[in-house]
Amino acid sequence: MRFENEIDLSVARDDVFAFVADQRNIPLWNYYVVDVGQERGDGPAVGARYFQRRKTDSHHTAITGMDPGESLTVETVDGAPVFRRHIEFRPTRRGTRMIDSWDLATGYPAALELFAVRRIRRAVAANLEKLKHLLEDGAVELQDGRRVSVGS
Template sequence: MATFENTLTIERPIAAVFTYLAEFENIPRWNYAITETRKTSAGPVGVGTTYLQTRSIPRPAVEAFEVTEFQPTQRLRIRGQLGPFPAVVSYDLESAANGTRLRNTVELGLPGPLRLTGPVVTARIKSAVRANLDVLRQLLEA
């Protein structure tokens, strides 16, 4: 298991940031590797809600994920696939003087031979996630 974290401040109210993140169909707008995200379960978003998303990078794939924590304006957590990796992704939000502090934590399972290249792979993914989060920040601040 490899874990990394990115933290940034978004100059928007915490409720607006949470609402945007909780609409997982928004992911393709700020994550360059995802071309589509769609809900596959009925009802409002909450614990147990499931999604399928289409990934274009590093190779085309369809991935499933499930919401495992849903605490409005505080925390979102999902479990599923990030490319070839089983992953848990958390978004923790707190009010900051000029908006919202967003901490994104990613826990990657490193199966088989990927364990040997874990540090290199993790560093690359962390950098890509950071770039995506910066796009998210720009979208929300526009």
């Protein structure tokens, strides 16, 4: 299934891109992700591979596409759910618009997948709001009560 979210941030596009492209920053704005470690590659670049530990599971991901400052594509290499995430970073008068597109296979039967994807889309939108506040304000409280700041 496919879904998309958009969000505007009052932060320069290159700064947003650099922060989001570094997959090790995900736990700072996604409460469900506990830890991300880089397994292969030097910094965020095509071919970089990561191990992502989440609250209930884990998986390996890789950066499969990158146009610095413009777009980023991350895909599941091993584990579930299987996804392809493509993010576009567009300049606006006040900063950056992120267009976050997902192709997701939950593994659920078709009748349940539609319901699951709706919930996941809402959760992703909530995480993008946390990212916005983190980058604009320097700190944010995540859904699980953790207070994080840029550089923590």
